[in-house]
Amino acid sequence: MRSTLLRTASTLLLSVFLFACSPATDVAPQALGEDSGDTFQQAQRQGGASLTVLYVPAEGFAYTDAQGALTGVSVEIMRDFARWAEQHHRLQLDLHFVAETNWQRFYQRVMQAEGGVFGLGNVTITDARRQELQFSPPYMNNVAALITHQDVPELQDWADFGSHFAELEPLAFSGTLHEVRIRRLRDQHQPGLAIQRVTSNPDLLELVASGDFYSYVDAYNYWRARQAGMPLRDHPLAAETDETFGIIMPLNSDWGTFIQAFFAAEGGYLHSAGYRRIMERHLGTELAELLLNPN
Incomplete structure (x- = not known):
């Protein structure tokens, strides 16, 4: 992990962390199993589809943005997917973005959804x-950072x-791979000590x-917290860089092959200039570089 970047970068401009969705997609919470969208088979018959895109708000x-429009790396990747479908397959995809602030509920909602839900x-x-x-195929590399207060000596x-x-x-953070990592550290070095749990990154960072x-915590959350002035330190010895993020779909979704084709088209989406621009625009040049080349 590039600890020097994480410690010293100071050029990233930060905005306040917002838990909000775009006005056009603000909806009341739904019961599990009620989320749905058109299948790919329907899209082929109709020449288009109405898709539900659940998202967890994250800076x-x-x-x-400042104009009240929904945006961000993962949002813009989905919009690129819709543009590709129209330009290359003449399929009009209508994306309906729906916010879900609870990560575990978000995961369950997608798992229990029907049809075209992402x-x-x-x-x-x-x-x-x-x-x-x-x-989907991976849309981003992840770096998992072990963090403490900045006064704790670096673990070498x-x-x-x-x-x-x-x-x-x-x-x-309950229900995440980070919980598995913390449990492993606890078991190796502090057996018997209780693990405290939270359900949001802001709460975790504050504690x-x-x-x-x-x-x-994911490196981008640590990075932004440091740039916002929080007294934190990462410990590169314990960093893990071998995981990737993907867009999720219900297990029985028939959209999987089509979105794989999008990521593979024209030499690979992750190798495109457009993808790099999205990363740099929303994360900043230095953080984007860290995540584009984590090893």
Whole structure:
């Protein structure tokens, strides 16, 4: 992990973290199993489809800009997908973006949805989750950072964990792979100590910044928190760079092959200039570079 970038970059312009959806898509919460959209088979017959795109609001990825418009990396990738479908396959895709602020509920809603439903929540692709959901090809690399208060000495050798982290409690975002990582660290170095849990990244970052906890978080969340002035430190020794995010779909969705074709077209979407522009526009040049080349 590029710890120097994470520590010293100061050019990223930050906005306030907004939990909001675009005015045109603001809807009341739905019961699990009520989300639906047109199937790909219907789209072929009709020449188009109405698709539901559930998203977890997140700065840089799915957020409202200063003009109140929904935008962000994952949102713009879906819009590129719709443009590609129209230009190359004459399919008109009408995207209906729907916010879900609770990540675990978001995951369950997509899992229990029907037809043309897509989920944007920076979901890490794993074999276990492939038993519950379909994934698009990866749309972004992820770096998982171990973080503490900035006054904790940098962990340069695992043998120092006991002394450096002696006064800290483990903290985890419930239901995520970071919880698995924290449990593994706890079991190895602080067996028997209770893990405290939260259900949002803002809560996690505030608690770690208090000086009482350590936790794992996605690098872009750590980066933005540091640039916002939170007293945090990452520990590159414990960074994990071998995971990727995918757009999720219900397991029985028939859109999987089509979105795979989009990512593979014209030499690969992730290699395109348009994709790099989206990353740089919404994340900033340095953070985009870190995520484009994490190793």
